Amino acid sequence: MKLAFPTRRAVSRTLACDPLLAWDILSDYAAWPEWLPLVTQATERAREKNFALAEVELAPFPGRKVTIECAHAPGTRVLAKSTIGQDPEFILDWTVAPEGAGQCRVTVKCTWVHTPANVKAAMGAVDPNAWLNGLAAQVASYAADVNTGPTDPAILLEIHETESGLVCWYRGRKYAMTEAS
Amino acid sequence: MKETIRKIEAFSGLDEKLLSKIAATAITCSYGADETIIREGEVGIGMYFILRGRVGVFRNYSGSDVRLGEIGANEFVAEMALIDEKPRSASVVTLEETECVLFTRDTVRHLLEKYPSLSIRLVRVMAERLRAAQDQPRTSAAQPAAVAASGASGASGASGEDTAAADAQAASMKNAIEKKMLDMFEMLYTAKAFTRFSVAILGCPVEGSGADALEVIRVGDVKAVLLPASGPVELEIGAYGAGQFQLHVFHPAMFGDSGPRALRFAPEPIQPDDRFTLSLPDAVLTRHARPDASAGQVLPVAEALA
Numbered sequence: 001m002k003l004a005f006p007t008r009r010a011v012s013r014t015l016a017c018d019p020l021l022a023w024d025i026l027s028d029y030a031a032w033p034e035w036l037p038l039v040t041q042a043t044e045r046a047r048e049k050n051f052a053l054a055e056v057e058l059a060p061f062p063g064r065k066v067t068i069e070c071a072h073a074p075g076t077r078v079l080a081k082s083t084i085g086q087d088p089e090f091i092l093d094w095t096v097a098p099e100g101a102g103q104c105r106v107t108v109k110c111t112w113v114h115t116p117a118n119v120k121a122a123m124g125a126v127d128p129n130a131w132l133n134g135l136a137a138q139v140a141s142y143a144a145d146v147n148t149g150p151t152d153p154a155i156l157l158e159i160h161e162t163e164s165g166l167v168c169w170y171r172g173r174k175y176a177m178t179e180a181s
Numbered sequence: 182m183k184e185t186i187r188k189i190e191a192f193s194g195l196d197e198k199l200l201s202k203i204a205a206t207a208i209t210c211s212y213g214a215d216e217t218i219i220r221e222g223e224v225g226i227g228m229y230f231i232l233r234g235r236v237g238v239f240r241n242y243s244g245s246d247v248r249l250g251e252i253g254a255n256e257f258v259a260e261m262a263l264i265d266e267k268p269r270s271a272s273v274v275t276l277e278e279t280e281c282v283l284f285t286r287d288t289v290r291h292l293l294e295k296y297p298s299l300s301i302r303l304v305r306v307m308a309e310r311l312r313a314a315q316d317q318p319r320t321s322a323a324q325p326a327a328v329a330a331s332g333a334s335g336a337s338g339a340s341g342e343d344t345a346a347a348d349a350q351a352a353s354m355k356n357a358i359e360k361k362m363l364d365m366f367e368m369l370y371t372a373k374a375f376t377r378f379s380v381a382i383l384g385c386p387v388e389g390s391g392a393d394a395l396e397v398i399r400v401g402d403v404k405a406v407l408l409p410a411s412g413p414v415e416l417e418i419g420a421y422g423a424g425q426f427q428l429h430v431f432h433p434a435m436f437g438d439s440g441p442r443a444l445r446f447a448p449e450p451i452q453p454d455d456r457f458t459l460s461l462p463d464a465v466l467t468r469h470a471r472p473d474a475s476a477g478q479v480l481p482v483a484e485a486l487a
Contacts, residue, residue, distance in 0.1 A: 048269075049218055050210055050283050051226035069285040071227060073210035081206055083287040091205060111205065 004089075004115045011128040012107040017139045019075055019096045019104035024173075025138050026078040026094045026106075029054040029070060031176075035138035037130050054080075058088070060121035088122060089113040108132060142174055182207060185282060189230055190255065191302040199296065206288040212275045218258070219273040225262025227285045231255065234279025240271040250313065251276065257306050263289045263372070293374035300375050301407065304365070304398060311361055311400045359384060359403045363429055366405065367443065370436045377433070379408045379461050381416055384427030387451070389459075391417040408461060410434075420455040429486075430464050447483035 015022055025035065029052055032039040041057035045067075052070040057063070066088070070080040078094040093109040108128045141164075158169040159177070166177040182204040186192050192203065209232070212218060218229065221241055235253045239246040249271060252258050258273055263286050293300045362382055369375040383389050385402035393414035398405045408414045410433050420426060428446040435442065444464050449457075456469040457480075470477040 046224040046226060048220065048223045048226060050229075051285060053224075053226055069226065069287050071206075071208050071283045071285050073208055073283070077208050077210075079206065079208050081285070081288070084291040093205075 004113050006111055006113045007126075008109065008111050009126070009128050010107060010109040011132055012105055013132045013136065014099055014103055014105050015136055015139050016103055017142070018102065019098050020173075021142055022104050022106055022135065022139060023072075023075050023078065023096045025135065025142070026096070027052075027070075027072045029056075029068075029080070032056065035134040037127075037134055038125055058125070060118070060125040061088070087115060088118045090126075106132065106135060182209070182282075185209065185232065189282070191257070191299070191306065195296070195299075199292070203284075203288070203292065206285060208283050210281050210283055212279045212281070214275055214277050214279075216275045216279075217272060218275060218279075218281070219269050219271070221270065221272040222268050225259060225267070225269050225286075227283055228260050228263050228289060229258040229273075229281040229283055231258060232280045232282060234281075235276045236273050236279060237276050238271050238273055246272070260303065260306055261368075262286060263293075263303070263374070290372060290374060293372075294376060297377040300369065300378070301396060303374070304369070304405075304407075307365055308362075308398045308400050308405070311358060311365075355385070355402050358401050359427070362400060362403055362405055363443065366431050370431055370433060370442070373436075375431075375433065377410055379410045379414070379433070380431040381406045381408065381418075381459055381461075382429040382431075383418065384425065384448075386422035386424050387418050387420050387426050387457075389416050389418050391415055410462070413463075414461050416459040416461070418457040418459060420451040420453055423452050425449065426451045426455075426457070428459070428466060430459070430461070432462050432464065434462060443486045444482045445484040445486055446480060449480060 025031070030042050030044045032042045038059055039056050040059050040062070042054055043056075044052055044054045046053040050071060050073065052072070054068050054070060055065050056068055057065060066086055067083045068080045069083055070078065072078045076096055078096075079091065080093075081091040082089050090113065091109075091111040093111075095107045095109075097105045097107075099105040108131055110126060110128050112122065112126045114122060156170065160167050160169070164176075168175045168177050183200050186200055186204050186207065187195075192200065195203075212234070218236065219225075221239070231252060231254050233254050235251055236258060237251055238249045240249055241247075252273075258281070259269070261267075262269070263284075293303065359382065366375065366380050366382070378395070381389060383404045383406065387404075389397065389404060389406040391414075393408050394416060395407045395409060398407070406416055408416060418426075418428075425448040427448050430444045430446075431442075435444070446466055449468070452471075455471065458467045458469065459465070460467070464482065466480045466482075468478050468480055
């Protein structure tokens with residue numbers, strides 16, 4: 001019999017950003033390593049409107065690829081779960097709700113199945129507070145751009161050269177640009 | 182979410198633990214009218230259940246979108262993505278404000294493997310789709326839908342005046358439905374979503390019965406009889422008309438890495454009241470002796486479909 005014990009944790013925080021910005025960051029699975037300390041590498045394998053398949057490497061388990069399935073409701077929810085039968089087994093369930101002007105409330109519920117094989121490595125890494133810190137920092141970096149971003153509504157497209165590379169503003173929203181060749 | 186899941190007919194009667202498990206991995210999503218939920222050709226990763234609203238199913242034929250049908254509240258959309266790895270075969274667009282529950286493929290596959298009753302419910306949903314496609318009026322506007330449902334190629338152009346042509350069309354539709362059923366079960370077995378059951382697909386004009394039969398799923402004249410795969414079972418098959426009896430058999434043990442996908446028995450000429458017994462898991466089909474004293478015989482398997 002497999003010895004496993006699931007733990008559940010939920011943490012919420014109010015962030016100073018539009019809910020859509022928080023949701024965009026959360027649902028950009030390939031960019032999780034930029035801000036989510038649990039994930040060190042991520043590759044999106046497939047995506048359609050409400051679903052995605054990605055492969056991630058987690059900080060406590062270097063070198064081990066974990067396939068995750070994601071379902072997302074635009075602007076409100078991002079749910080990512082490891083596919084069944086893998087170790088570790090987990091669900092990250094993010095909810096984003098508007099909270100007053102320019103603010104949103106982000107809640108992360110984490111279900112993590114501890115096993116004798118993963119409990120030691122996972123200890124400390126399963127830290128939703130740290131994840132929200134990472135998200136807040138990511139939001140802040142975008143918010144800084146928001147403050148210096150285009151203010152003239154007549155400007156549809158604007159490209160900035162920043163420390164982290166080229167970013168493009170299109171209709172008031174920021175996009176990171178990557179080299180095509 | 183748990184209460185929402187509980188109200189879905191396919192999940193009714195499931196225990197609390199299972200309902201909680203499904204609820205933990207499903208989310209709801211709202212759409213405005215005229216929003217594309219699924220795009221033809223994209224990889225299929227999940228399944229939708231419509232809580233309220235209505236969607237249209239469209240397929241692109243030579244550059245123009247043809248509406249294949251509509252799906253409304255309390256129905257699943259894109260359930261085939263759960264069992265096949267193929268790209269989406271059609272686009273799905275909301276016709277009005279719509280709310281759906283989203284299920285990922287892995288979650289449902291796991292549930293199907295662990296809870297066999299869900300597999301049967303899923304088969305019922307799929308069979309209902311085939312039935313609906315078959316029942317569509319064959320007007321010129323609906324022709325692509327009939328073609329899509331049947332898997333046939335090209336338009337029939339039948340005038341309806343010629344009985345022979347109508348019969349041929351019916352036979353072609355029956356064959357197409359039978360092929361769809363075979364494809365459906367093959368995918369279910371390949372996805373290991375049907376590990377607890379054997380299936381006998383019967384072509385007309387016969388009926389299958391017996392104490393071991395768990396369920397008979399009918400689409401037109403084609404019947405799929407579900408039997409438990411846990412031990413030896415027998416299916417009694419009786420002819421109610423003259424014609425050709427066709428039988429395909431699926432058993433989970435066949436679906437090893439190099440094993441056959443299904444067994445096909447050679448079409449057998451039959452008369453009313455002819456009787457057969459199918460024994461599983463050995464897949465032995467025996468023709469009973471006729472009242473006119475013709476001897477009973479064991480019929481050979483024609484082909485192991487790989």
